[in-house]
């Protein structure tokens with residue numbers, strides 16, 4: 521591979537999303553097309569809570585490593601977006617409301633008692649990646665967010681159309697994401713375009729995005745295996761009622 525121009529690098533990043541982003545996973549297709557039952561939707565909400573709850577820890581780890589006030593200032597809005605600035609505000613609290621809205625006890629969700637081991641391993645791998653890799657790779661691994669507005673729009677309209685136990689209030693988590701994700705991913709993309717300027721760093725940012733797509737994909741693999749087919753729920757994990 522020779523050195524790519526910033527535009528060609530961006531095209532290569534977008535091609536990874538087109539091939540590997542989790543909108544293509546059969547579990548998401550089933551979720552959005554109304555083919556899941558309430559217990560399966562609950563399993564998705566419960567497991568996805570762990571991702572949401574670790575995102576601010578991931579971002580705090582990265583902020584601690586960023587070398588300039590300018591970068592830390594830019595990244596810290598993510599912490600506020602997720603943790604809020606008062607109890608009951610922010611994305612993690614909103615996700616708990618989504619979980620309650622689909623019929624889960626939020627204390628049970630927060631306890632992580634029902635979490636799939638596969639979810640835990642995938643999410644923890646993401647946090648470790650961001651803690652241990654170069655800042656460029658850590659920032660590049662957030663670039664799945666380039667692709668999230670499309671899947672969020674599909675998910676919200678699909679779930680509202682197909683599930684009578686889901687309403688707009690339940691899905692309110694996603695509304696601010698439609699503005700936050702483009703802002704965050706534009707910053708991360710600019711950073712990657714400006715700083716990945718050698719063959720080696722370009723290969724590393726492309727690998728970071730592939731890795732992150734693998735994290736999101738394997739979270740859905742774990743859900744699919746446990747709750748759709750073959751339906752083997754690991755011992756101790758959430759078992760939907762009836």
Ligand SMILES: O=C(O)c1cc(C(=O)O)c2c(n1)C(=O)C(=O)c1cc(C(=O)O)[nH]c1-2
Pocket residue numbers: 575611661662663664665667668671672697736
């Ligand atoms: O609904 C989704 O499909 C989706 C995907 C992603 C993503 O692509 O990583 C994120 C989110 N949602 C999200 O809500 C979110 O807060 C978030 C943070 C990050 C990140 O990597 O820092 N990704 C995502």
